[in-house]
Amino acid sequence: MLILVIAQAFNQQGFSQNNGSKPLNSPYSLINSEQLCQIAQQITVKITGRESWGSGVIVLKNEHTYTIVTTAHILKQDESQYTIETQDGQSYQGLLISRFDNNKTDGYDLAVLQFQSLQHSYQVANLVQWQQLEQVMAGGFPQDTQKFFCTKLGQVSLQLEQSMEEGYQLGYFLDTRKGMSGCPILNQQGQVVGIHGWGEPLIFINHDLYLYRDGSRVSQSLNIPPEEALDLLSASGWAIPAEILPILYPDLVNFQDN
Known part of the structure; x- marks a missing residue:
């Protein structure tokens, strides 16, 4: 099968922040498939609602509040609260913070949710x-x-x-x-x-x-x-x-x- 990669030059500024969690890996080391899957599992959550099902990524931690990014199309327009299940089997109430899918021509199929965990700590994605x-x-x-x-x-x-x-x-x-x-x-x-x-x-x-x-x-x-x-x-x-x-x-x- 033909593989075609079209390179793109980005001029957007990158940012970094110490979010209180140790990095999961060296930024220059290659990881085997089993270790990669373990990393993915630590940063990925299950998102469910009355008629919603999908996955999400933990991208930010601020004290006890965790921010998740997911695709907007898995979230029904008339729902604002969801169940977030983390890799340790814990369930939390997730609150919809933002949607970016206002239209196809300039929107993005992305949404942001948050949940709070007072007793458990979770890894944040790089x-x-x-x-x-x-x-x-x-x-x-x-x-x-x-x-x-x-x-x-x-x-x-x-x-x-x-x-x-x-x-x-x-x-x-x-x-x-x-x-x-x-x-x-x-x-x-x-x-x-x-x-x-x-x-x-x-x-x-x-x-x-x-x-x-x-x-x-x-x-x-x-x-x-x-x-x-x-x-x-x-x-x-x-x-x-x-x-x-x-x-x-x-x-x-x-x-x-x-």
């Missing part, structure tokens, strides 16, 4: 920009098993020069499952490079499923025939890059410029 040639892994809570699941390491298939509708920009070949929307995409150092939101589509695949924000077709912008491009796009899962998060939510200052 957020970085994906670097070329890095393999990635996803870890979340599929709806069919309701148990934490990690994919195998896989290749990044596309890094688009601009984001598609709802902010999706980073494509990869990973066996993600329904219910994993909102889960982290980790690099080989255990750092979060994106928030997973799209798996392989279940509906009829056509060029208009993959549009840039200006309405133009992604399949016609790549340096391969449009039908081959559509095959590549539809075979990929998709994430919103981690470097978008501190721009949308300035309180989140643990993004590391690598």
